[in-house]
Amino acid sequence: MEWRAHQAPELQPRLVAQVTRMKENDRLGHAYLFTGESGSGKLASAHYLIQLTLCEAGENVPCETCRACRLVKSGNHLNVHHLEPDGQFIKREQVDQLIHELSKTAREKGRKFYVIQESHRMNASSSNALLKFLEEPTSDVTALLLTEQPHALLQTIRSRCQQMTLQPISPDLVKEQLMAQQVSETMASTVSRLVPSVEEGLALIEEEEFGLARKGVLKLIEALERGTAHALVQAHEHVIPLLKDKEKADRILDLLLFAYRDIIAVKANPMSTCTFPDKKAFWEQLAMKSTFEQLTYQLEHIMKARRRLHQNANRTLLMEQLVIELREVSPVV
Ligand SMILES: [Zn+2]
Missing domain, CATH: 3.40.50.300 (P-loop containing nucleotide triphosphate hydrolases)
Known part of the structure; x- marks a missing residue:
């Protein structure tokens, strides 16, 4: 012991x-x-x-x-x-x-x-x-x-x-302790928002699919900037294959939710700590182009998708619909 x-x-x-x-x-x-x-x-x-x-x-x-x-x-x-x-x-x-x-x-x-x-x-x-x-x-x-x-x-x-x-x-303490265990600041920032303890954080980092999920979500947000068709292609290539079970799908929606929370936080205060610190420059661009109202709608769509996931909606359709909804309220470039 x-x-x-x-x-x-x-x-x-x-x-x-x-x-x-x-x-x-x-x-x-x-x-x-x-x-x-x-x-x-x-x-x-x-x-x-x-x-x-x-x-x-x-x-x-x-x-x-x-x-x-x-x-x-x-x-x-x-x-x-x-x-x-x-x-x-x-x-x-x-x-x-x-x-x-x-x-x-x-x-x-x-x-x-x-x-x-x-x-x-x-x-x-x-x-x-x-x-x-x-x-x-x-x-x-x-x-x-x-x-x-x-x-x-x-x-x-x-x-x-x-x-x-x-x-x-607190997530900050989990982040600090993960970094003390040689986890990069970027990964520690993301993981510490998703799980409540260092042990669970380390287990999550060990999962290959978690790294893929993180990348997939970030690619999807970039693609959303280029239009619905691009975003759907990205979703099918990098996100939908990872929606194998409800738990994994939940995690992906969490990552997406935290990404939009980052954008809102950066818009409110450029000094905010981010779940995805490696994307901060990109978040700043998006924050500048979007209104708080648009960003709030996007968060609401993600939370609605999560409720539908828990009601056992078809996960592919759910993600396609979410992409379309996120795009609808995106700023027109
Ligand atoms: Zn003593």
């Missing part, structure tokens, strides 16, 4: 401040439910809380050097337990085993912690076993349940936990 506490202050500054106040006031409870999107830093935040509490230096941040900090960071602290799904579910035996471990006499001083990742994956039997344990809290044990789907947990479990709601990660 990789120890992630160091990521928490950057990912979740508000939550870290809240945890710090809890420690200052010596008010650590028996059970917490960390809820937040994938990539928002639930595990990092849980690890931060644990390290801060167990650190022997007694400061407002983990010292990183005391014996407890070192044991915790290397994953060897005997008071810290982790549970994650074994296959699809967290099984009853896993919960029983955890409770057994926690009930043993402590070999380290200080509070004991257990972290349950993807806690919504407990089945009925494991949920009930955990609930029983939560209902009889022992003074020195704290539960940290992590989930993206709090409502999939038993209500009785939720009500036993204090909720810790994580903030969504």
Whole structure:
């Protein structure tokens, strides 16, 4: 288990401040439910809380050097337990085993912690076993349940936990972290608008079709400037072949939507950050030629196409129609 506490202050500054106040006031409870999107830093935040509490230096941040900090960071602290799904579910035996471990006499001083990742994956039997344990809290044990789907947990479990709601990660932070992983600024700008986390961003960049989709959408917008016939040809060559499933089609419409948002943003403020920074000069040309009204209509047509996609409209026809509609409201050159 990789120890992630160091990521928490950057990912979740508000939550870290809240945890710090809890420690200052010596008010650590028996059970917490960390809820937040994938990539928002639930595990990092849980690890931060644990390290801060167990650190022997007694400061407002983990010292990183005391014996407890070192044991915790290397994953060897005997008071810290982790549970994650074994296959699809967290099984009853896993919960029983955890409770057994926690009930043993402590070999380290200080509070004991257990972290349950993807806690919504407990089945009925494991949920009930955990609930029983939560209902009889022992003074020195704290539960940290992590989930993206709090409502999939038993209500009785939720009500036993204090909720810790994580903030969504800002696209700028995702972009920064992607660039720290050697992703180009251009690609990081685009990807950070489309997905909420670095992990998902890196996965998207790995997909060959994503690069093609990005190029295809930009070619389509250029072709729209030259007329409907050009645009339809481009759509058939570079965009329609990529509409294989609904998810991919959705992504293409997202890219198109963000491109027009870029143009509007550049028109409103030339210093705006763009989803497609490599196209900024072109966006400026289009922004100059178009009125806000035209651009707004174009956005509305894209959003309408997305609704039709979700109603299972034929994807080729949908894209052809969208091209025609985008062209209709384009400025006459
Ligand atoms: Zn320490």
